[in-house]
Amino acid sequence: GDSVTQKQGQVTLSEDDFLFINCTYSTTTYPTLLWYVQYLGQGPQLLLKVTTANNKGISRGFEATYDKGTTSFHLQKASVQESDSAVYFCALDNNNAPRFGAGTKLSVKP
């Protein structure tokens, strides 16, 4: 079945540092790959989606790219701010129900 693996459980950065979070996936089809952000006490909200057609998505200063060759996709941001502190999830969507990774907790120090 479809699966997604997100190994970085926690990342601690200082403001203006570069962020990079990676996920790998396994599927037999051509999925849409998603990044969600979850702030404390809230449900996840969609940050970015990447499809096989576009290979890249950009939103709110975050960029997601997708590498079919290595079946991986990652989230990056050139300069993080304290307000970016949250949990980030990658997910795989194959026209049914999105399947989520374990999440990466980002803490940004002022």
Next chain:
Amino acid sequence: EAGVTQSPRYAVLQEGQAVSFWCDPISGHDTLYWYQQPRDQGPQLLVYFRDEAVIDNSQLPSDRFSAVRPKGTNSTLKIQSAKQGDTATYLCASRAGHFNQDTQYFGPGTRLLVL
């Protein structure tokens, strides 16, 4: 436009007690999902509906959990006899269609603690 609403926001139970969670999706969204999110983990699908029909409940522990969406709008998830391992946040989500170009919107969740 109102988002996905869930109630209650918190629940505390003793083992063996029953509890129900209620979800009101975004108006017009035909697909509704229930996820379980244990502490420090990602959401894990329990069940999802298209209109009133169950599409996938393979991850729902059927001996104690049940979910319904009788009119294709609101939904209820029930735990018949809660266990400590059920401690988690229960998230409801909806989307307009079932294809991956449609965005999935989550409610704030119900945090369940089973003592």
